[in-house]
Amino acid sequence: DIYTSKHRKEIVEQVDRRSKIKDTETLFFAWAGSTEPGKGHYYRIQTKDWLFEYDCTQNGANHVHSVWRDFDGDFGRDLLAEHHKAHHGEAGFKAMFDGKTLKGWTANESKDSFYVKDGAIVSNGQPRSHLFYTGDKKPFKNFEFRGEVLTHPHANAGIYFHTKYQDSGWPKYGFEAQVCNTYHDPKKTGSIYAVVNVDIAPVLDDEWFDYSIRVEGKRAVIKINDKVTVDYTEPAGAQPGKQFTRKLDEGTFALQAHDARSIVLFRNLRVKRL
Template identity: 50%
Template sequence: MNILRFSANQCCALILLCFFGCFGVGSAAAQTQAEKDEGWISLFDGKTLNGWRVNENPETFSVKDGAIVVNGNVSHLFYEGDVNNHDFKNFELKIDVMTFPNSNSGIYFHTDFQEKGFPGVGHEVQVNLTHTDWKKSGSLYNVVNVDKAPAVDNQWYTQHIIVKGKTVRILINGQLLYEYVEPNLKKDAERGQFISHGTFALQGHDPGSKAMFKNIRVKVLPN
């Protein structure tokens, strides 16, 4: 499969064809000893939200059967644990995800804790397979938008985010969706919706959306 590269003039709505034919629907495995040996570090203990901080509507997040369950009013759960002092620049992040019909969520990177609302800092990688929002799982929201669902509801799949320098690569179940290279952007502030550094966050989108996350692991890459 060819690697798609996107830069300054290619950041609008994109059509990626034949997802099911190319990707299939796999099951997501737990972190293996090989991954640990390769430098992967778990950010979620599977039992509690220790190391994570929720902002508004904390009831939106709970832990059940080894997974973070997201279901409720708008809320965001930020990683504030000890790994790399919860400040990541170059990294790989793998999260096993399950969505349900009409659910919408997201995974943020290079973000900061904020008391309420949708994060104004960092990028969101979309989690959505059947919600009415046409931007589907794997989209770098409003930057590189994927309009074909790369997995199916009610099954675990692995969402893999790689950031190195100004390059973002997104994989679903081990298959590369695209590679995005951030152009030289005019920046009015040090932090915003662009590649910089920061922590991760999970999104609670609305009461009708339910998603689950487990096996959250990161590999810190050299700067």
């Protein structure tokens, strides 16, 4: 009662045995299943680099719709996104956060304003504090930073770059890449705070979004979900400010815990030197 549909006949036996397909120079999708009620189907998507196996409990006329329903939505999107992040376009990136502890990070005013939950750094300014990246002592000059961010309603935070550790106060050195969707500050997510401001938040609260910061020489580019929000070139002869320098130089990174009402999550933080 076993039957198989496939792209190439020579892989039928290998799929039925659930063994690795030997020739995977191209992408294969195959399925094998039983006609007996309740036994369902076995699906495989495989390339030369990775293998995904999936069991569907439905059979009969609705089994294809069942698989499509499972893959069409958050499950399929998240599965492919995780694979893409793990295997494509990440060469040279170094993880900054292990997903479990704050190792490699140092809070200044209040350690209690940052903690790890469900694989994310939670920022909640009770009281205000900043979490500086101290996992690499060599300053970052030209780099690309990538991370994922989620804001709760009415939350404010930031990702500082080219900054330096300080014991208290708003960081004097470097720039703040703004995180602010529905907080009352008019400078919204994707801004370089007080340098190039975004007036309308490009994303919503309670949804994870990608945050990218790339600095090369005197140019800084911010992307939210791979869309450019700021493309800034520092003018020739620019001088550092007295209260906040806001000048491209070198330094480290810091996450902001802005105030008691602001809850922001950060995860999958990584950086590549350029």
